[in-house]
Amino acid sequence: MAASTGTLGSWSARRIVGNMFPLLVALSVIVLWAGITLEDAEELLGEYGALAVMVPVMVGMGGNLGAILSSRLTTRLHLGTTEFDPRDRHLWATVTAILALAATVFATLAVVVWLVGLYTGSGLPLSTLLFISLSSGLSVAVIAVCFAVAATYGSYRLGIDPDDTTIPIVTNVVDVFGMLIFLGIARWTLGG
Template structure:
């Protein structure tokens, strides 16, 4: 019997997708509780979707690389594994460069729309939020990939959906943490 049957994919995918739906609802509720504060800062409203995507997207890239490594038999150990080490470094560079780029683009967009926020403030929010997000998301990515592989599950079926949703959740929390640390919210 083939591993990739419709029934097998549904049986393995449905629990993961149920968890990701619940995580999405939680993210929406967190944003809803801060609605009035966020509406008073339009530049932050532009920043949120971009920053939230950085962790989920780069974490998914990392998860895909780890999954490929497992399928090729290269990912037996987590410590001192060059596949894990190099993939985390590359994803971190992409994430940090993306956060700086997003800061610049949001600054330009908010200035053009007439509700600018100081660039340094946007940069600080972005960097703090992304460092928090990448730390949590990358740790979870490596952990979920190794646990999935160890228990005979295809990491492709678990890592990417879970990490994309976790990136949303941690990203929003990272933004609010950055706003709190900078005494903005």
């Protein structure tokens, strides 16, 4: 692994732009798809305002969880302390912490949205909000974990510094999947 560190540590502007420009163009198209999906859900979000409040947190937090894992993996990679072994206890401890954080954040999101709904008189039952928030949030967290590991490992194998690629890949892909999963679970739960 030490031999590859020299290539991964390259700070050439040409190399970074050459690696990132096509990636950012592709990711822009993916995020455009998320915007179109959100526009298609205008009726659902208009009918259930509580869901509209949840969208930015749901999408943003999924990407943040993936970014945390990506950063930790990339740091361990640069330090030479990771081998991408499925038996790596540190990797599983970090994944477990990410999932626990997701459960905590998405449960809190449901409670806060429920309280706001009580105050405004336009809320959904707490059990419904908890189901939508936890099931979609934990699903998004699992996807974030998968893409964080895959993007870090893939970048490393391609000789590209994961610091340059993982967070844009994870956050953008999780934005799209987060939107699709959240809206799908909300529609299924609310029967619409």
